[in-house]
Amino acid sequence: MKKIIVLLSFISTGALVVAQTTPAGFNGKLPVIVAPKFKKDTTSIVKFGAVPDGNTLNTKAINNAIDACNKKGGGVVLVPAGLWLTGPIVLKSNVNLHLATGSTLLFTADKSQYPLVKANWEGLPQMRNQSPISATGVTNIAITGKGIVDGNGDGWRSVKSDKLTAGQWKKLVESGGVVSDDKKTWYPSEAFMKASRGPANPGEIKPERDAAYFAGIKDFLRPNMVLITECKYILLEGVTFQNSAAWCLHPLMSEHLTVRNIFVKNPWYAQNGDGIDVESCSNVLIENSVFDVGDDALCMKSGRDAEGRKRAMPTQNVIIRGCTVYASHGGFVIGSEMSGGARNMYISNCTFIGTDIGLRFKTTRGRGGVVENIFIKDIYMKDIPAEAILFDMYYMAKDPVPLLGEKRELPKVEVKPVDETTPVFRNFHISNVYCNGAAKGIFVRGLPEMHIKDIVLENMVLQADKGIDVQEASGITFKNIQIISADTNPVVDILNSDNISFDKITYKDGSEVLFRVSGDRVKNISIKNTNAANAKQKLLTEFGADVKEIKW
Incomplete structure (x- = not known):
């Protein structure tokens, strides 16, 4: 790490300037x-x-x-x-x-x-x-x-029965409130339950909603x-x-x-x-700082959909360092309400233990907004139930880990026009990530009309059930990454992506398939400094992928 000396000084506000250090791999100036x-x-x-x-x-x-x-x-x-x-x-x-x-x-x-x-x-x-x-x-x-x-806050929130033990659920129900007809959700009051089942955004201010309307759903407006x-x-x-x-x-x-x-x-x-x-x-x-919470922990947002784009105020110039996250849906998170944009963020030396997803970047069609210039290094993870690193443009507003018996369908893949509602993820640099236990090491899923672009992921050791999954992405570099995965069929999965570079990928001896490459829009997949001899099959191409686009 490059050392710099920063003098503590006072500016015209009489406030104290916080000393900063420059992270390795970043050559610009940190925000003050x-x-x-x-x-x-x-x-x-x-x-x-x-x-x-x-x-x-x-x-x-x-x-x-x-x-x-x-x-x-x-x-x-x-x-x-x-x-x-x-x-x-x-x-x-x-x-x-x-x-x-x-x-x-x-x-x-x-x-x-x-x-x-x-x-x-x-x-x-x-x-x-x-x-x-x-x-x-x-x-x-x-x-x-x-x-x-x-x-x-206990008297304000609804609770799903699947998230409590039988004894906890019994005690909650006996405390008052109401229970849904299917006996799966507890609500603090009848008014709360009715509002939650009504139209979307019941608290949104509209001309036709008067004081009496809002008073009737007061309990819901937490x-x-x-x-x-x-x-x-x-x-x-x-x-x-x-x-x-x-x-x-x-x-x-x-x-x-x-x-x-x-x-x-x-x-x-x-x-x-x-x-x-x-x-x-x-x-x-x-x-x-330490976070042990019920949803995302360190979350960056900038408004939702048209209102966020109209506000046009990105979250920017952010430094996060030395933080620990336990229970949460995501450790460090951007989105999904990022319609005003997010940029110039520097995250380092953070630990995520038992966090559903470690690094979580989520959005969906309709948001718009540009997320860019995100620099992350020195991240340590243990017992991650879902992905260690996730980029996803198909966010479905659901918990990252399905509840017992919950079934989820994959999103329908279709190409839509690019306009102001199309979100953009680009220019991330993530390095020195070490994960002991996850469902998947890395998952990148862009949109057919707007790929996730220009991402560098380097210097990582990822112990996970599954390795790397890349869909609808462009200009992604994987360098010096060790994948220790239980499921090796395949170790690396690539779908309809282009200009993807793998440099020095190591994996478990005897893996079934090292690379599976699928889709007729695959272009320019580069693999170097990677020994494919330790896998039973180094390459499997499917669904129109041209083997000539994979260069060893």
């Missing part, structure tokens, strides 16, 4: 992320009447403390040790909400305390319950310390736990964020976000229980 800086003045929420008994509702006291701190020019609002029950909290400029060791901000289960507000969900304007913690259009804010933020919208200079440090109703941390259309040394924890069965969703943000640093 600026962290907030606060006055040392400290005010305890106790001075405003807060009571730490887990029963007294402290919403007014905490918000009054934040308001007072903001009005006197900023500083620290202290949450001392204790169990502080509260409703929604709104952060203000120049305020650092500091949670002391032993403190828990417990958000009330009383849904009447969360008013319906205009918000955003997957890039669409939506009515939602107010987030437990929110900030809009403010500057220089933080949540720091060693305490816990608990969203009390809030993201921490929502930071159009803010600048943000710090999340040291705190445990847990048990959110929906996405846990959601910075939206914001700049200069620093996240370090946090722990994000949701039940593995939590519907939409994402760790952090960075949406349409610029200049982001996430480091040395």
